[in-house]
Amino acid sequence: GAGVSQTPSNKVTEKGKYVELRCDPISGHTALYWYRQSLGQGPEFLIYFQGTGAADDSGLPNDRFFAVRPEGSVSTLKIQRTERGDSAVYLCASSFQRGGNYNEQFFGPGTRLTVL
Amino acid sequence: LAKTTQPISMDSYEGQEVNITCSHNNIATNDYITWYQQFPSQGPRFIIQGYKTKVTNEVASLFIPADRKSSTLSLPRVSLSDTAVYYCLVGDGSRGSGYALNFGKGTSLLVTP
Numbered sequence: 001g002a003g004v005s006q007t008p009s010n011k012v013t014e015k016g017k018y019v020e021l022r023c024d025p026i027s028g029h030t031a032l033y034w035y036r037q038s039l040g041q042g043p044e045f046l047i048y049f050q051g052t053g054a055a056d057d058s059g060l061p062n063d064r065f066f067a068v069r070p071e072g073s074v075s076t077l078k079i080q081r082t083e084r085g086d087s088a089v090y091l092c093a094s095s096f097q098r099g100g101n102y103n104e105q106f107f108g109p110g111t112r113l114t115v116l
Numbered sequence: 117l118a119k120t121t122q123p124i125s126m127d128s129y130e131g132q133e134v135n136i137t138c139s140h141n142n143i144a145t146n147d148y149i150t151w152y153q154q155f156p157s158q159g160p161r162f163i164i165q166g167y168k169t170k171v172t173n174e175v176a177s178l179f180i181p182a183d184r185k186s187s188t189l190s191l192p193r194v195s196l197s198d199t200a201v202y203y204c205l206v207g208d209g210s211r212g213s214g215y216a217l218n219f220g221k222g223t224s225l226l227v228t229p
Binding site for chain 2: 004033035041042043045048056058059091093104105106107108109110
């Protein structure tokens with residue numbers, strides 16, 4: 001079946017601009033996660049949704065970052081006034097609420113964001 | 117979340133068995149041990165999970181001693197395509213799927229002919 005998809009695969013923007021990154025989770029997965037991965041580092045947690053609500057947004061670095069999941073499926077990560085330090089690969093993952101392996105999240109291929 | 121420590125990198129030749137050990141001295145009673153694999157330009161992929169003793173699947177084996185303060189991921193007869201970063205994670209299994217994963221830097225495995 002279809003996995004997690006993310007669009008765009010690459011995004012180049014200029015410092016100060018606004019960007020939106022989209023994630024389509026696996027159908028039926030109630031939990032959705034955003035991570036950010038810098039070169040040479042492991043993924044770093046940003047925010048987690050259970051259904052439509054953000055259950056944990058403790059990883060968002062500051063108020064320039066915001067994410068929504070209005071219908072409990074697709075999610076959009078929004079970054080305002082981008083800075084060069086925001087350059088990274090943004091990964092989305094989804095998982096079952098129950099069943100399957102604990103801690104098993106299914107990741108998309110990521111969106112590579114470059115802020116010039 | 118329990119902190120994990122694993123080697124930064126490892127090298128192996130094709131056909132050899134590779135064992136990657138992870139230390140997690142502060143593991144809690146409800147914590148499960150999970151390993152993910154990440155290829156370049158891809159998201160991480162779940163490979164195996166265990167609570168105690170030994171778990172084996174079609175990809176790898178996971179050995180967990182009785183005190184659970186460490187675990188070893190074993191990859192039998194590696195091939196070039198096993199070159200990847202391997203992450204050891206420890207987290208609360210009683211909470212099901214709903215919480216952040218703490219990846220750390222992982223172990224970069226390079227397999228050569």
